[in-house]
Amino acid sequence: MHQMHHIDVSVVLRQTLACDLYSNLVTRPTGAAVRGQIELLLGESHERAYAVIDFSQVSMIDFSCADEVVAKLLMRYVADDSPQEAYFLFRGVHDDHRDAIESVLERHGLALAIEEADGVSLLGVLTDVERRAWDAAYRIGPAAADDVARAMGAGEDETQATLDALGRRRLVMHVDGQYVAVGSSRG
């Protein structure tokens, strides 16, 4: 079981700034405050959290804010001392957001799942094996490691290790003995 959150970043931004006029995610203090709000929302559930972080109504995001909102959020929940098990699907990330988000992911060696019109894909720093394992898990839906291994034509042990690594990176969930790619319709 996991608790699902839909977090509209533009709403959090307006609440944070107490102002309806701004739809731009700019400056570090703003980014830190927005991330703080997101963490509060996630902290309301004690079980595994699954959050859709929705950028649809955000006009732009600069590098500093992307570092605070995206990179630091991911880093907190992929850390060994993460406050809880949380997974993120990023929605509404358009071309104008990508430069800043990709830049901070690269800087920190992070990756995230991004939902677009034609499905979900990964953005950021991944090895080729990680990418192929995630693609296979996403394509076939919840599955055991050997099923994913077969789907990608790789060895079972290696695939399981890769899926576990993706789990630590919060890109794959491990539910009832099965691996579920973040963003998978059955996830």
Add this chain to the structure above:
Amino acid sequence: MTTVITVPPSLDDHSFEQVLEQVAPLPADAKILVDARHARWASPYGLTALLTLAQTRAERPAFAVPEHSETASYWGRAAFFHHAETLYELHGSYPKRRDLPDSNALLDITPITKSEDVHNVVGRVQERAQAIIKNELNLESKAIMGFAMTLSEVCQNIIEHAGRGGWVAVQSYRWTKRLGRRVVVIAVTDAGLGFRKSLESTPGHMPSARWDDATALEEAVIRGVSRFRERGRGQGLAGTRNYVSRWNGKLSVRSGTARISIVPPWDDDEPLAEGLPQFPGAQVQVIIPEAVVGGADR
């Protein structure tokens, strides 16, 4: 005794050095009169730097306003006198802001002292920049958002590093003298800590054998080093540098006695100027030129 500081007729980032050459040898509490009576033109950098200059003085300086009415009107519309009134003793007649038509600047001279100011500036510029970058500079729409990001990052430098407020202005004009094309220019200046002192405040900072303003600028602008130890810091200037390179623009950052520039093929500025007259704080200029349709961009 009052020392008269002559402002050159055309005031930009380079000719402002002539102003600094006159001011730098004087003690901070020396009485100065900044004489702009014969000024005819000033870039956004020139205007914001004049305000910054006043902030470096312990004694409130005097300022003789341009005699040419068109110049005075332009400076008035850019909000120069509005802010200069609080920093200088103004001499001569100049138009009051309320009597002037709206400026056609993308952003009049605006103070930056806190994070909200950056939101405000970005919000105000975004819509107008869209039309200018696409229609006048003939750049792809992707350049528009990058411009707002760049503006945001260079303004944040003041809040994060200067330790005191600064100024920003954004203007689009035809740069006949140097380029013969339209440009959009961002100028951000402050009289704060400057890059060298900012980096020196890093806990455990160990200066290299050759540690000076030029080295500090190389560290910050080229290598993305920040006074903050966090790995994610320093991305703002790196992003600005990438944006400028991508759109064939120019980035110049002056601090202390040095200026570092990312120089495009159309310009012949030196990448690193050292031994300039001392000027506190940091002064940043970003120039994005009109694209040359179907031709080499030189």
